[in-house]
Amino acid sequence: IPKANFNLLISPWVGLKIVKHLEAKYNQPYLHIPVIPIGEEATSAFLRQVVEFAGIDKTKSEKFIEEESKQYYNYIEHFAQFFSQYWYGLPSKFAIVGDSAYNTAFTKFLTDQLGLVPLKAIITDNPPEKYRDQISDIYHHLVEDDEISIEPDFTEDGYWIEKLLSETDFGSEIGVIFGSSWEKQIADDKNLKLxxxxxxxxxxxxxxxSYVGYKGALTLIEKLYTVAMGSR
Known part of the structure; x- marks a missing residue:
């Protein structure tokens, strides 16, 4: 550990105390990226940020980004053809239950890149109070123009999670819950996809x-719309 040039933390809060300790003890700088990158835009920005922080040559990284981005958008282009035919039967709203790291990442990608509307975000890993405003701020800036924002709920209690979801109005459109097996019953009760x-x-x-990075985003898109098409 003392020989590392820097530490990389990809998390809203878990591990932040450790990298700050290592900075104080070994004079190691750290790069803190609160939101896990999902999709081309976030992943390319993440890679460029790491390369810039590391102070290394950008030639190889830019070539890699170019190749991955081209492949990513090639898949997205084909998906767009499918979407244009079946958009009316696909989900437009979602709720999400999970730890702050993946909750923030999924919510940002689904909202900013896929255009879904977040109705409820429930964070279950009990972040300390001192970090909650910073985490909430991520949900206040989900898209570039800040037209869509949501106030997350923080709870580990299964009873309250179920209550929050049961009170969420999805309207008559197809809705999705991103969560765990514990949300299956409420999803069934509300005729939602899990x-x-x-x-x-x-x-x-x-x-x-994995749902992280370029390929992870494609996996998530596959999963989302495969589940949605199963309801047709």
Whole structure:
């Protein structure tokens, strides 16, 4: 650890105390990126930020970004053709339950990049009070023009999570809950689709799946619209 040039923290708050301690003890700088990058825009910005902070040559990283971005948008272009035909039967609103790291990342990607409307965001990892304003601020700036924002709820209590979700009005449109197996019953009761993005996950087997980065975003899009099409 003492030999590291710097530390990279990708989390709203978990690990922040550690990197600050290492900075004080070993004079190691740290780069804190609160939101996990999902999708081309966030991932490319993340990579450029890390390369800039590290002070290394940008040639290889820019080539990598160019190649990954091209491939990403090639898939998105084909998806757009599908979306243009079936958009009327696809979800437009969502609620999400999970820890602050993935909750912020999913909410920002789904809102800013896919155009879904967030109705409820429930954070379950009990962040200390001193970090909650910073976390909430992420939800106040989900899109570039700040036209869409949401106030997150902080609770670990299953009873309150179910109550918050049951009181959320999805209207007559197709809605989705991103959460765990514990949200299955409320999803069924409200005729919503459930996509398991947090633990416990009792309804599917996952060996090697990620929703992070370029490819992770494509996996998330596949999952979202496969589940949605299953309701048709």
């Amino acid at each position: 996509i398991e993005t947090s633990t416990p996950s009792a309804n599917e087997v996952v060996l090697n799946r």
